[in-house]
Amino acid sequence: MDENSSARLKRRLLGIVYRIGLFLAMLTICLPGLWIVISSLRPTVEIMAKPPVWIPQEISFDAYVAMFSGIGKGGIPVIEYFRNSLIISVTSTVIAVAIGMAGGYAFARYRFRGKSGVFLGLMLTRTVPGIALSLPLFFLYVRLGIIDTHFGLILAYVALNVPFTIWLIDGFFRQVPKDLAEAAQIDGCTRWQAFWQVEFPLAGPGIASAAIFAFLTCWNEFALASQLTRSVSAKTLPVGLLDYTAEFTIDWRGMCALAVVMIIPALTLTYIVQKHLVGGLTSGAVKG
Amino acid sequence: MATVSLRKLTKRYGTVGIVHGIDLDIADREFIALVGPSGCGKSTTLRMIAGLEEISAGSIEIGGRIVNDLPPRSRNISMVFQSYALYPHMTVRENLGFSLKIAGAAKGDMDRRVAEASAILGLDTLLDRRPSQLSGGQRQRVAMGRAIVRDPDVFLFDEPLSNLDAKLRTQMRTEIKKLHAKVQSTVIYVTHDQVEAMTLADRIVIMRDGHIEQVGTPDEVFRRPATRFVAGFIGSPPMNLHEATIDGGQMVFASGEKLPLPGQFKSNVATGDKVVFGLRPDDIYPTGHGISSGGAADVHQIELPITVTEPLGNETLVFVEFNGTDWVSRMLNPRPLRPGERVAMSLDMSQAHLFATETGKTLRS
Numbered sequence: 001m002d003e004n005s006s007a008r009l010k011r012r013l014l015g016i017v018y019r020i021g022l023f024l025a026m027l028t029i030c031l032p033g034l035w036i037v038i039s040s041l042r043p044t045v046e047i048m049a050k051p052p053v054w055i056p057q058e059i060s061f062d063a064y065v066a067m068f069s070g071i072g073k074g075g076i077p078v079i080e081y082f083r084n085s086l087i088i089s090v091t092s093t094v095i096a097v098a099i100g101m102a103g104g105y106a107f108a109r110y111r112f113r114g115k116s117g118v119f120l121g122l123m124l125t126r127t128v129p130g131i132a133l134s135l136p137l138f139f140l141y142v143r144l145g146i147i148d149t150h151f152g153l154i155l156a157y158v159a160l161n162v163p164f165t166i167w168l169i170d171g172f173f174r175q176v177p178k179d180l181a182e183a184a185q186i187d188g189c190t191r192w193q194a195f196w197q198v199e200f201p202l203a204g205p206g207i208a209s210a211a212i213f214a215f216l217t218c219w220n221e222f223a224l225a226s227q228l229t230r231s232v233s234a235k236t237l238p239v240g241l242l243d244y245t246a247e248f249t250i251d252w253r254g255m256c257a258l259a260v261v262m263i264i265p266a267l268t269l270t271y272i273v274q275k276h277l278v279g280g281l282t283s284g285a286v287k288g
Numbered sequence: 289m290a291t292v293s294l295r296k297l298t299k300r301y302g303t304v305g306i307v308h309g310i311d312l313d314i315a316d317r318e319f320i321a322l323v324g325p326s327g328c329g330k331s332t333t334l335r336m337i338a339g340l341e342e343i344s345a346g347s348i349e350i351g352g353r354i355v356n357d358l359p360p361r362s363r364n365i366s367m368v369f370q371s372y373a374l375y376p377h378m379t380v381r382e383n384l385g386f387s388l389k390i391a392g393a394a395k396g397d398m399d400r401r402v403a404e405a406s407a408i409l410g411l412d413t414l415l416d417r418r419p420s421q422l423s424g425g426q427r428q429r430v431a432m433g434r435a436i437v438r439d440p441d442v443f444l445f446d447e448p449l450s451n452l453d454a455k456l457r458t459q460m461r462t463e464i465k466k467l468h469a470k471v472q473s474t475v476i477y478v479t480h481d482q483v484e485a486m487t488l489a490d491r492i493v494i495m496r497d498g499h500i501e502q503v504g505t506p507d508e509v510f511r512r513p514a515t516r517f518v519a520g521f522i523g524s525p526p527m528n529l530h531e532a533t534i535d536g537g538q539m540v541f542a543s544g545e546k547l548p549l550p551g552q553f554k555s556n557v558a559t560g561d562k563v564v565f566g567l568r569p570d571d572i573y574p575t576g577h578g579i580s581s582g583g584a585a586d587v588h589q590i591e592l593p594i595t596v597t598e599p600l601g602n603e604t605l606v607f608v609e610f611n612g613t614d615w616v617s618r619m620l621n622p623r624p625l626r627p628g629e630r631v632a633m634s635l636d637m638s639q640a641h642l643f644a645t646e647t648g649k650t651l652r653s
Binding site for chain 2: 182186188191
């Protein structure tokens with residue numbers, strides 16, 4: 001066997017090993033999700049069984065049917081929770097991205113006094129765990145009368161997300177060459193037009209990814225929401241999961257079913273948007 | 289079509305001065321090159337004319353109108369950037385038509401003008417491509433096309449060729465020259481490459497440390513450099529420059545070597561003056577192999593050792609040792625020479641330059 005064919009063989013073997021490794025890694029990542037889906041379809045006995053039952057013996061959609069069948073029949077106000085989650089997540093994401101765009105652009109393009117200090121300060125707010133703020137926020141919100149409202153939660157989420165969106169969007173604006181906005185201004189644009197015609201479309205994928213992250217943070221957030229909301233009119237889906245816990249029992253199947261209901265929109269959204277997150281859009285703008 | 293005037297134009301960042309009050313008048317349809325080493329303020333000057341950089345003091349007039357505080361879009365200029373700055377999310381056609389779209393031009397008018405510009409630059413077949421699908425030279429052309437489409441009063445070029453390889457650069461240089469002949473606009477062209485400046489410009493502005501050293505035609509700045517800096521900057525290979533002290537009718541160099549004082553400077557210097565003596569490679573040559581146009585009367589003969597030779601085909605650059613350093617000379621119709629060999633060199637002193645060591649200014653009257 002000559003050198004070339006042995007090198008070829010080695011490359012093929014390495015390729016196979018690489019794929020197996022990748023499969024195992026993906027399996028580990030996906031297994032919890034898969035387990036939730038399976039658990040939502042089988043009886044509690046099977047969920048609790050030891051050793052675990054890997055292949056479900058019987059599959060039923062009872063938990064999903066029950067979820068929507070109203071109070072008293074094992075149902076919970078899913079539609080209301082879903083609506084609350086959607087209103088709160090979308091609104092706070094839109095606000096956080098708008099502020100993030102303004103802030104990120106300012107940090108990327110302008111020089112001003114105290115710039116790095118402000119930026120560092122914004123980043124430091126991320127080091128405080130949200131749960132540590134929940135009690136002070138609770139008291140504050142009670143005093144202000146915004147406890148258990150959409151507005152209160154939106155406000156908290158905007159504050160939570162803004163440093164992150166600023167940081168992310170700043171990075172994307174930095175990647176858009178300054179020359180482009182200048183060229184646009186020479187081509188007859190105002191500063192404002194140059195931004196919307198040239199810089200915004202080019203930073204678009206970055207802004208979209210900031211939006212996804214902000215949305216998912218709000219959509220999945222539990223700690224703050226469980227402290228700041230309590231009625232059907234304000235509770236979000238993650239808090240709604242607690243409806244399945246009673247004093248002595250936990251309805252694991254129902255909880256898993258609600259978790260699936262929660263995951264589906266987030267997954268769909270991510271799937272739709274990620275196609276637009278193509279990088280390298282700026283290639284060819286300037287030399288390179 | 290417009291004249292451009294700079295009056296005491298100044299740029300400071302805080303206390304750091306970049307451009308120190310320069311004055312310049314550019315005629316209508318003139319091709320002006322701003323040239324100088326990096327950091328000399330030439331790009332900043334261009335960006336101030338474009339309106340991309342605020343001016344700290346002084347004024348800028350385009351077509352008789354003071355534009356100091358006008359935004360770039362109101363100055364009726366177009367600019368070709370070093371990086372090309374093409375909009376990557378638009379096709380070539382959209383890139384070319386962008387300024388017209390912003391100005392709200394009618395569709396038919398837009399198509400016609402894009403077609404005209406692309407015909408001039410040979411971009412017809414590329415109109416539906418994106419910048420990322422173009423080669424460097426093509427991108428460069430699109431950038432120029434975008435500038436032409438606006439039909440501006442003044443074209444500004446900011447080192448447009450420095451990202452291209454040597455061969456393409458020469459080719460595009462010719463295209464820019466042809467383009468200027470065709471569109472007949474005023475052009476301000478920034479470059480650090482003196483060859484580009486010499487070949488393209490009607491007049492050259494040589495800048496250094498935020499000041500203008502000299503303004504003149506390529507011939508003037510080459511033959512009559514106003515300062516030592518200009519003498520060293522313009523010309524390739526550069527002028528040979530050596531410090532010397534005047535002693536009667538002679539120049540005495542640091543090594544003790546002496547040369548006769550060129551006749552044209554005799555009345556301008558006195559014994560004890562410190563001067564810089566300059567002679568272009570064209571004006572030093574192994575005797576019998578020169579192109580110097582000077583009168584044969586003032587040719588000085590000297591025998592010098594050869595250090596290195598660089599054959600270029602029809603000519604050879606011969607490095608000879610003088611005053612402890614290498615002197616470049618240009619030898620026409622070359623004959624083989626060996627390093628170490630001592631050859632008779634002719635110095636055409638009628639073409640020599642003298643600058644005052646202290647001020648750097650020419651001693652020519």
